[in-house]
Amino acid sequence: MEVRSYAKINWSLRVIGKRDDGFHDLETIFQTVSLHDTLTFRESERLEITCSDPSIPTDERNLVARAARALGVERVAIHIEKRIPAGGGLGGGSSNAATTLVTLAKMFRIDTPLESLALELGSDVPFFLMGGTAYATGRGEVLRQLPDVGAMPLLLVLPELHVSTAEAFASLTRFSRPAGMRPFDFRDFVNDFEEPVFARHPELRDYKQRLRDAGAVWAGMSGSGSTVAGAFRSERERDAAIARFAGLRVEPVATLSPAA
Ligand code: C5P
DSSP states (O other): OEEEEEEEEEEEEEEEEEOTTSOEEEEEEEEEEEEEEEEEEEEOSSOEEEESOTTSOOSTTSHHHHHHHHTTOOSEEEEEEOOSOTTSSSOHHHHHHHHHHHHHHHHTTOOOOOHHHHHHHOTTHHHHHHBSEEEEEETTTEEEEOOOOOSOEEEEEEOSOOOOHHHHHHTOOOOOOOOOSOSOOGGGOOBTTHHHHHHHOHHHHHHHHHHHHTTOSEEEEOTTSSOEEEEOSSHHHHHHHGGGGTTSEEEEEEBOOBOO
16 A cells, blocks of 8 residues: 655744743644655564665654554564655654554544544644645644645645754744734744754755845744745746755645645
């Protein structure tokens, strides 16, 4: 069985404060996008993970392995064809974990709620069970679906830089007040990680500015970086922006509707 595992961006990401459990309370708007990995599942004697990207561990550190174990599934071989870069703020590992939970539950007819297993695997994993556009609080697991924004053209700029999420949280010098759930409006969107991450990696600020100069109606960093995304009025404007990023990996994508 072959299944797509989509990436996400954060339209907005406010960090509200540090909690007693070491995590931070957030207020974010998640969005699945059409960039995806492809996961192939087949029955096997034992749990076996392989990945097209040799830099990604395939042992128990891999969230796909941990998702299979969390469901008690051992007799499966899973291959990950990677397109979503690790450490890019696009939730690739979290998405792969959610895809694995959903697919294995179907394949092995396991009738158990997946939300709590998902949260144990990572703060962003529950969102990927839902997809589309969602307002999230808590660690990111208190989710409300927002109205579908349709297939909006986006350009993702993917620097080779890997940002550690834990380090990005530790580098925050101030917290935000929550904005509350409001109608979707680009003018409300901020990402609290931009300040500390742009300070260390000024080229990311420059990519955001280049997207704006190219006519993006919104541009911002995703998660704790390093991906910078821009939203465009048309595919034509989006595709014209690509020439401004010679030498960098860019991905023309579109926003996705909620998972079926
Ligand atoms: O949940 P996940 O494993 O993806 O989180 C990775 C790290 O990011 C955590 O260990 C924590 O340091 C930080 N984090 C946080 N608050 C969140 C999500 C992540 O502090 N809401």
